[in-house]
Amino acid sequence: MSFLDRIAECRGWEPDDYRPFVIDDMVLGRVPHDLTRRLTDFPKVFDVSGRAVSLVPELSGFAERTNAVAEVLHRLRDAGEIPRWRDEDYPVLRHWGDAPLLTIERAAAPLFGVRAYGVHLNGFVRGPEGLSLWVARRAQNKATAPGKLDHLAAGGQPHGLGVKQNLIKECAEEAGMAPDLAARAVPVGIVSYRCARAEGLRDDVLFCFDLDVPAEFVPKNTDGEVESFALWPLPRVLETIRDGTEFKFNVSLVILDFAVRHGILGPDDPDYEEIVAGLRLAPDAA
Amino acid sequence: MSFLDRIAECRGWEPDDYRPFVIDDMVLGRVPHDLTRRLTDFPKVFDVSGRAVSLVPELSGFAERTNAVAEVLHRLRDAGEIPRWRDEDYPVLRHWGDAPLLTIERAAAPLFGVRAYGVHLNGFVRGPEGLSLWVARRAQNKATAPGKLDHLAAGGQPHGLGVKQNLIKECAEEAGMAPDLAARAVPVGIVSYRCARAEGLRDDVLFCFDLDVPAEFVPKNTDGEVESFALWPLPRVLETIRDGTEFKFNVSLVILDFAVRHGILGPDDPDYEEIVAGLRLAPDAA
Incomplete structure (x- = not known):
């Protein structure tokens, strides 16, 4: 087993299984063929062709798009076609920092293959023998990745909340951390990937x-989403990541990025170039 | 002016201007059309077709390939067709960590568009008002980028020397730094780019x-390559990068990566996603 296996697990998807999801001539996601067929039932919202699934051009503003898509999604939910509804709005946008074109229920983001954003916190402790990392065991009743190992705090990025504010909120909910401590967290970059998972096409920027x-x-933990916490020496964390999938798939990538930035992995490792390159998608990978 | 301008300057090249440079069915570089035509003069070494420039299959080992290509390059140099000959061997390989397929004179690497590796050192000082960065002014007689601002130490990665050893050597030559101090430098990742420059197609991994x-x-400085050094507050460094091209083109990228890793830039900056994504090529960008 190798770190490259963890990267490969965040990369598998088959373009032929999807049709581009287009708004205003921009590709904002990828819709699988079964959902594409279902969306032909809603011609006032979706224009389905052999090449793409587009929002109809009449839906030209943020509120119009959001409301029209939400109406369709509620009908699909009521028909049992959208599991794990979250009641959380995700922004749909071309680049982070743009005004969102609409918002979409979180559970639908991977169904439409739209890019989703999240925050992950490497909570580390410096000791005489090097770095240790706080590791959480996810609750067994979590909808995704029950029982897997996770970060001290992490979460999706909803619409209307600053990134740092979101991190502070997640730190409070998941780890009971005071806001003044969480506010000391330093942004250190981005990990991104695109892969097919049970919940759909994950196109994530963390x-x-x-x-x-x-x-x-x-x-x-204050929200019931974490079973337990433990402080692990970094070598144990990295061995666990290298040897299997006990860590949640995307958590492995963020921790590999941590190991790269802190010089735990270095260029005299023959896999270094591939590991580092594998932590982010290309800038123009639309 | 914006940080994104610096990234754009490391990205411009036109695929139609080159033919793939192929060894053992692998693309190892890109040869511009004028050099392609010239290489038809050496049919025992290069197999030139409308689609590619290949090493002839008879050259099947490291030494055979290296010697045969070197003989051609020496003839081109003697004809004045390879300026700035360095007498430094660069490895040609598909991925860092692989055994090189051959070595090639450094000055020829951008002519063939082969990937070149280098080391760059962010030498920073922590002060009461934040981070400062040691900045070097390149000598006016340097072959490339004379007078531009540079890192405390940086250099190409030659064949046969470990990456960390190379950094220690550059720190001694360029900044007069003792090996035990230079050895404390921490590897923190990779910056990579591909762009057409005066010297050819730069396809670099730093x-x-x-x-x-x-x-x-x-x-x-001990090798005459640096005119002067100065310790600049990081905000001054970043303003200078944002507002123009006083820093050498690739140094700007490495410093932007430094600013990202140290939280000087963060996700509440609307350009953050594009800046971060622009610091590395995609893993499979062959």
Whole structure:
């Protein structure tokens, strides 16, 4: 087993299985063929052709698009076709920082293959023997990746909340961390990937943060999403990532990025170039 | 002016201007059409077709390939067709860590558009007002980028030397730094780009290092390649990068990567996603 296996697991998808999801002549996602067929039932919202699934041009503003798509999604949900409804709005946009073209229910984002954003926190502790990382065990009743190992705090990026604010909120909910400590987290870059998963096509951009956690801090979950926490020496974390899939798939990538940035992996490792290149999609990978 | 301008300057090249340079059915570079025509003069070494420039299959080992290509390159040099000959061997390989297929004179690497590797050192100082970065002014008589601003130490990665060893050597030559200090530099990742420059097609992978430089250290150039050094507050460095091209083109990218990793730039900046994605090529960008 190798770190490259973890990267490969975040890369598998088959373009022929999808049709581009187009708004205003821009590709914003990818819709699988079964959902494409279903969307022909809603011709006032979706213009389905052999080449693309487009929002009809009459839906030209943020509110119009959001409301029209939401109406379709609610009907699909009521028909049992959208599992794990979250009641959380995700922005749909071409580049982070753009005004969103619409928002979409979180559970539908992978169904339409639209890009989703998230925050992940590497909560680390410096010790005499090197770095350790706080590791969470996800609750067994989580909808996705139950029982897998996770970051101290992480979460999706909803519409209308700043990225740092979202991180502070997740730190409070998932790890019981005070806002003034969470605010010390440093943004350190991005990990991104696109892959087919059970929930659909994940096209994710993760904003990564590092936090030098004081030795006296003890995390305490407040939202029931975490079963337990443990502080692991970084070598144990990396061996676990290398040897299997006990860590949630995308958490492995963010921790590999941490190991690269902190010089735990270096260019005299023959896989270094491929590992580093595998942590982000190309800028123009639309 | 914007940081994205610096990234755009490391990205411009036109695929139609080149033919793939192929060894053992693998694309290892890109040869412009005028050099392609010239290489038809050496049919025992290069097999030139309308689609590719290939090494002839009879050249099947490292030494055979290296010697045969070197003989051609020496004849081109003697005819004045390879300026700035360096007498430095660069490895030609598909991925860092692979055994090289051959070595090639450094000055010829951009002529064949083969991937070249290098090391760059962010030498920073922590102060009460934040981070400062050691900045070098390149000598006016340098073959490339005379007078431009540069890192404390940086250089190409020759064949047969470890990456860290190379960095230590460059730190001694360019900044008069003792090996035990240079050895404390931490590998922090990769910046990569492909662009057409005066010297040819640059397809570079830069191994980046950070060094927390002690306040008492004063750099002293020993090889005549640096005119002067100065310690600049990071905001001044970033403003200079944003507003123009006083920094050498690839140094700007490595410093932007530094700013991202140290949280000077963050996800609440609307250009963040594009800046971060622009610092590396895609893994499969052959």
